[in-house]
Amino acid sequence: MTLIKTFRLWIVAIVVAAVLGGCATTPMPMQDILPGDLFEPGGEALSTAQLTERVRSTAYVLLGEGHTVACDHRVQADILAALADVGLVSALGLEMVPMDKQPVLDRFNAGEINVDDLGKELDWKAIWGHSYAGYAPVFREAAERGVPLFALNVPKRVVRAVSANGLDGVEEADRQYLPSRIIPPTDDQVDSLHEEFERHQGMMTERKIKDEEERFLLIQSLWDTIMAENAVAVRGRLGGTMLILAGSGHVEYSWGIPHRLHALDADAGVLTIMPWRGLDDVDAEAGDLFFYCALTHSSRLGFTLEQFPGYAEVVAVAPETKAAKAGFMPGDRIETVQGMEAEDLWVLHKAAIQAKKDGVPLNFVVLRGEERVSLSLPLSHGKPEGE
Structure with a gap:
């Protein structure tokens, strides 16, 4: 479905691998795809009606994003609006906001703070850093449709404490922001995180690389586990389908947050929707559904x-x-x-x-x-x- 009608098109024609026989719909030519178009891993276009049918039996819908890609946020806003208009979204969970800022979101949910002032009230630059303007369309759609926002992440000071001294280094007053238990990553995610760590270690000052990598894995698991745990808690209170916004690295291949959701809420359906950048063939294992947005x-x-x-x-x-x-x-x-x-x-x-x-x-x-x-x-x- 075309969710963005006016976004400027910069597209590279790439042909997706042939679709398995027997599919009911025809893959759309990828050179014809527009920013915001949703499609199946095999390339079949997905309409709004088809998306809503997929979501009806789903407890959690995770939208992967590039934090600085405005197109991704426009797609998130449009998906939120489409699902909320048919009563399918009970809450919106945010990687971007730490749990100690939930009182601010509660005031926003109550209509006491408007979208234009929310960034200031949250101290957005300090808690997240990426442009608030990019996320504002999402928050505006949520406010207009009565979808409450919920903070999923840990405060930065907790991450700094864990980075410096492990879980034991977290102050007693901040231990409320730790998950009840940290769920370890899958072997495949460990391999991926190891590759990511190796990309960055050349930029580090001299440190004990092995200890640093273990701490790196711990923090990634802390993030993914607490976000999943908070999402499960919110949905336990509100029911329905929870929409979750998070960086693609927390969503792809059903590692990260989805892996922890399955561990914490085993019978719940999880749907992942990932951005495709048009630079390579679609990696069908990276998500359940995809949308096209160029990497900017x-x-x-x-x-x-x-x-x-x-x-x-x-x-x-x-x-x-x-x-x-x-x-x-x-x-x-x-x-x-x-x-x-x-x-x-x-x-x-x-x-x-x-x-x-x-x-x-x-x-x-x-x-x-x-x-x-x-x-x-x-x-x-x-x-x-x-x-």
Whole structure:
């Protein structure tokens, strides 16, 4: 179903693997897919009516997201509205909000706080950091349809305490935010998290890598378990279907939160809906359903990048930002950053972190039409601005 009618289309034509015989519907040509379109793992388009029928027998619907991808949030808002309009959503659970902010959400649910003020009341920048504007459409749809919001995550101070000293390092007053037990990951998720850890360990200062990896796995399990436990508690009170917004890493392959939901609420149906970026064939095992949104990233430096196969392109530049002052223009195709081929957004992320560490500007070569242009972005101290 087309959930977003006006979102600009940047699409790469990729043919999905042939669909198994006997399917009742025909796979749609992936070059014809629009941002927000929902589809089955085999490529069959999914209508609003078909989605609602899938959800009727489901206790938990998890919507994976890229936190900085505005299209993902627009899809979340549209799915929420479509399901709520037929009475299928009892609550909306949020990875983004820690449990100690539930009193603020309670005031929002009661109509005492409006959408425009919710970010300020939550201290959104401190608790989450990613743009509140991206999530506002979701919260507006929830408010208009009377769907209450619930905080699922642990406060950052608890995560910092566990990171530094394990579970024993959590203050007594904060132990209320720990799950009753931490459910370990599946073997497949352990392998995936190990790969993710190895991608980051080269950026670390000298540490005991083995201890750090064990702590990394503990924190991931803490996040996934507490979010599942809180979701089960909310649904236990309200019944119906609970919609959960979380990063794709907490949803994909039914690891993360779904694995813990199955452990805590064994008989409940769980449906996962994942974004597909159009860069590779659809990985049918990654989700139960998919929606198309191109991979974009809005950087603190002031530009928005979109990922294409083998390169990234600047699609927007905010005025009076570092990117604008450095001379970036929409349409610039990034060829290299710090001398590395900019084949994906991860390369830019690594380059930004290393440049911050070295105290040097971030240097780019971009292709502008047929001309190659060198551009330099100074970086300030603090959190990597390329994130």
